[in-house]
Amino acid sequence: MERFVVTGGSRLTGQVLVPGAKNSVLKLMAASLLAPGTTTLSAVPDILDVGVMADVLTALGATVRRDLAAGSIAIDTPAMPGAAADPALVRRIRASVAILGPLVGRRGEARVALPGGDAIGSRALDMHVNGLRRLGAVVDIEDGALVARSSGRLQGAAIWLDFPSVGATENLLMAGAVAKGTTVIDNAAREPEIADLCEFLTEMGAGIEGIGGSTLVIEGVDELRPVTHETVPDRIVAGTYAIGAVMTRGDVMIRNGRAEHLGIVLEKLTAAGASVETGADGFRVSIQDQPRSIDVVTLPYPGFPTDLLPQIIALEAVSQGISLITENVFDSRFVFCRELLRMGAQLRTDGHHVVVRPASRLVGASVVASDVRAGAGLVLAGLVAEGMTEVHEVHHIDRGYAGFVENMRALGADIRRDQVTAAA
Numbered sequence: 001m002e003r004f005v006v007t008g009g010s011r012l013t014g015q016v017l018v019p020g021a022k023n024s025v026l027k028l029m030a031a032s033l034l035a036p037g038t039t040t041l042s043a044v045p046d047i048l049d050v051g052v053m054a055d056v057l058t059a060l061g062a063t064v065r066r067d068l069a070a071g072s073i074a075i076d077t078p079a080m081p082g083a084a085a086d087p088a089l090v091r092r093i094r095a096s097v098a099i100l101g102p103l104v105g106r107r108g109e110a111r112v113a114l115p116g117g118d119a120i121g122s123r124a125l126d127m128h129v130n131g132l133r134r135l136g137a138v139v140d141i142e143d144g145a146l147v148a149r150s151s152g153r154l155q156g157a158a159i160w161l162d163f164p165s166v167g168a169t170e171n172l173l174m175a176g177a178v179a180k181g182t183t184v185i186d187n188a189a190r191e192p193e194i195a196d197l198c199e200f201l202t203e204m205g206a207g208i209e210g211i212g213g214s215t216l217v218i219e220g221v222d223e224l225r226p227v228t229h230e231t232v233p234d235r236i237v238a239g240t241y242a243i244g245a246v247m248t249r250g251d252v253m254i255r256n257g258r259a260e261h262l263g264i265v266l267e268k269l270t271a272a273g274a275s276v277e278t279g280a281d282g283f284r285v286s287i288q289d290q291p292r293s294i295d296v297v298t299l300p301y302p303g304f305p306t307d308l309l310p311q312i313i314a315l316e317a318v319s320q321g322i323s324l325i326t327e328n329v330f331d332s333r334f335v336f337c338r339e340l341l342r343m344g345a346q347l348r349t350d351g352h353h354v355v356v357r358p359a360s361r362l363v364g365a366s367v368v369a370s371d372v373r374a375g376a377g378l379v380l381a382g383l384v385a386e387g388m389t390e391v392h393e394v395h396h397i398d399r400g401y402a403g404f405v406e407n408m409r410a411l412g413a414d415i416r417r418d419q420v421t422a423a424a
C-alpha cells in the first residue's frame with residue numbers, strides 16, 4: 001500500500017502540462033470496438049484506469065500496445081470481438097460500462113458485469129438500459145451482469161434522457177453510430193468529453209449533428225473505420241491545479257488547459273480574488289491574498305463539475321467568509337468531508353448541501369482518499385495545512401492523475417510517495 005506524505009506551507013508556482021482526459025480516453029478506447037483494424041489515440045494519460053480498460057479490450061480479443069513515452073495507445077480490434085467482458089476487470093472501473101453500446105451495436109450481444117468504480121453514489125444504469133431498448137435491444141440482468149442482445153442491426157430511434165447522463169449519452173451515441181437509420185438523443189450530456197467522442201465517431205464515418213448541444217442527431221452507418229485521434233485535454237486535472245494555485249496563493253501556468261471548458265470554474269476562482277489570464281497554450285491562475293468565499297452548485301456541463309467538488313470544498317475551508325456548496329449529481333460525494341473535518345475544517349453537511357465556515361487553520365492528519373477526486377482534494381488541503389498530512393489509498397488518485405506527485409513537486413509542493421509499513 002502506498003501513501004502520499006504532504007508537508008504544508010508551500011506556494012504552487014511554475015507550470016504544469018495537462019494530459020488527455022481520463023473520462024474521454026476511456027470511452028474512445030471502448031469506441032475502438034466499433035471498427036475492425038487499428039485505432040490510435042494520442043495524448044493518453046499515464047493513469048491506472050487506462051491500463052484496466054486496455055485489459056478489458058484485450059480480454060475481448062483486441063491487441064493493445066501502449067507507448068508510455070509517446071503518450072499513445074494503438075488498439076487492434078478483431079473482426080468479431082468477444083461479447084462478454086471480464087467481470088473482475090469491469091468491477092474495477094465504472095467506465096467499462098461504455099463497451100455495452102459498441103458491442104451490442106456491432107456484434108448483437110454484450111455482457112457486462114454491473115460495473116465498479118468510485119464509491120460516490122448509487123450510480124444506476126436505467127438510462128443506458130432504456131435507451132438501448134429504444135434502439136431495439138433486449139436487455140436483462142443475468143447473474144449480476146447486464147446482458148444486451150439484438151437479433152439484427154439496432155434500429156435508430158428517438159430517445160429522451162431523464163437527466164443528461166454522461167455515460168448513457170456515450171453508450172447511446174456509440175450504439176446509434178452503427179444502428180440503421182437516425183437516432184436522436186434529447187437532453188444529452190454536453191461535456192467536452194462527449195463532444196470529443198462525437199468528433200471521434202464522425203472521423204470514423206458516422207454522421208452526427210448538434211455536437212456540443214443537448215440534442216444529438218446520429219446517422220448510423222453499416223461500418224466504421226479505425227482512425228487516429230488526439231484526446232481532449234483533461235479539464236478536471238486542469239481545474240485541480242488551478243484550485244491548488246488559488247489555495248496556496250500561488251501562480252501556475254496550466255499548459256494545454258482549455259479555459260473554455262472551465263468557464264464557470266474560472267469565473268468562480270476570479271470571484272474568489274484570483275487573476276486568470278488565458279493564452280494560446282493554456283491559462284495562468286495567480287492570487288496573492290487570502291481567497292474570498294464563493295458559493296458553488298454542481299450541475300451537468302456547462303454547470304460547475306461535480307469532479308471538482310472536493311477540491312473546491314478544500315478551497316472554501318481556507319477562504320474568508322462562509323460558503324454554501326450544493327451537490328446535485330452524485331448522492332455520496334460528501335464522504336470526503338469526514339476526512340477534511342479531521343484536518344480541522346469547519347463544515348457541516350445537510351442533505352446535498354455543505355456549509356463551510358472559515359477555519360483559523362487546517363492541521364495535518366492521517367486521511368483516506370475514498371475516490372479519485374476526494375484524494376486530490378485531500379492533497380490540496382495538505383498543501384495548506386500546518387505540519388504533515390498522510391493521504392492513504394492513493395491508488396484512487398493514480399486512477400485519474402498522471403504523475404501527480406512529480407507535477408506537484410515541480411510546482412514547489414513538499415510531497416512524496418512512500419510505502420505504508422505495517423506499523424504506520
Ligand code: EPU
Pocket residue numbers: 022023024026094095118121122123124125126127128129163164165166167168189306307329330331372373400
Ligand atoms: N444516473 C442514473 N441512471 C443512469 C445513469 C446515471 O440515475 O442510467 C445517475 C447517476 O447515478 C448519477 C448521475 O445520474 O447520480 C450522473 O451520472 P452520469 O451517467 O452522468 O455519470 P457517469 O457516466 O457515471 C461520468 C464520469 C464521472 C463524472 C460524471 C458526471 C466517467 C468514467 N465518469 O460518470 O467521473 O463525475 O460523468 O460528470 O466518465 C471522476 O472522474 O471522478 C468521475 C466520477
